[in-house]
Amino acid sequence: MAYPSQLGFQDAASPLMEELLHFHDHALMIIFLISTFVLYVIVAMVTTKLTNSYILDSQEIEIIWTILPAVILIMIALPSLRILYLMDEINDPHLTVKAIGHQWYWSYEYSDYHDLEFDSYMIPTQDLAPGQFRLLEADHRMVVPTESPVRVLVTAEDVLHSWAVPSLGVKMDAVPGRLNQAAFVAARPGVFYGQCSEICGANHSFMPIVVEAVPLTHFEAWSTSMLKDA
Structure with missing residues (x-):
C-alpha cells in the first residue's frame, strides 16, 4: 500500500x-x-x-x-x-479469474467454480467506513489464496481498460473482444489496491481494483459462502 x-x-x-x-x-x-x-x-x-x-x-x-x-x-x-x-510463463495455475472491465466498474468470474461471479463497484465517499481509502475501496473484493499461482484473464465489454495492481506486479490491458492473460502469486496475506490504468471515459478514476489474498482455508470458506448467496 x-x-x-x-x-x-x-x-x-x-x-x-x-x-x-x-x-x-x-x-x-x-x-x-x-x-x-x-x-x-x-x-x-x-x-x-x-x-x-x-x-x-x-x-x-x-x-x-x-x-x-x-x-x-x-x-x-x-x-x-x-x-x-x-x-x-503460466504453469498450471491453481485458480483462474476472468476480470471484465465496464464503464465504469469491474466484474469477476471464477472459472473453476460454477456461478461464482460478481460485480465490483467503488464505494462512494459518503459510505466509507473508518480506515477505508477514498477512491480505492470496492464493495466486492477479488479474493485469491496466498502462495498459489493465479491466472487472470482480462477483457472489456465496451472500451479499453487496464487491470493493474502495483504491489503484485500486474498490469494488463483489457481489450473488447480479446482475452489477455496475466499471472501472479500472492506471497503474503493482505489487501492490495489498484486502479484502471487506461483512460476509459469520464469516470475512469472511479473503478478501483481490490485484491484480497487470504490463506487457502479462508479462501475455501469465502467461496462456499459466495456460492450459497448466489
Missing part, C-alpha cells in the same frame, strides 16, 4: 514484483554510472583536459565508445528478457 510522500515503489507482494524491483535498481545504477561518467567528461572538457587533438582523434576512443554502449545494452537486455519470460 502506498503512503503519503512515498518516493519509491510499493512493497512487493509477489515474487514477480520483487524481480521487477531488483531490475529497477540494477538499471538505475547503470544510469547513475553513465550520468556520472558523462558529467566527468563534460567538466574535463570545460577545464581543457580533454581537448587536445590526440585524444579527440584517438582510435582507442572510437573503439571504446562503440563497444561500451553495446556491453551496457547487453547488461540491461539479459535480465529484462528473463523477467519478460517469467511474466509470460
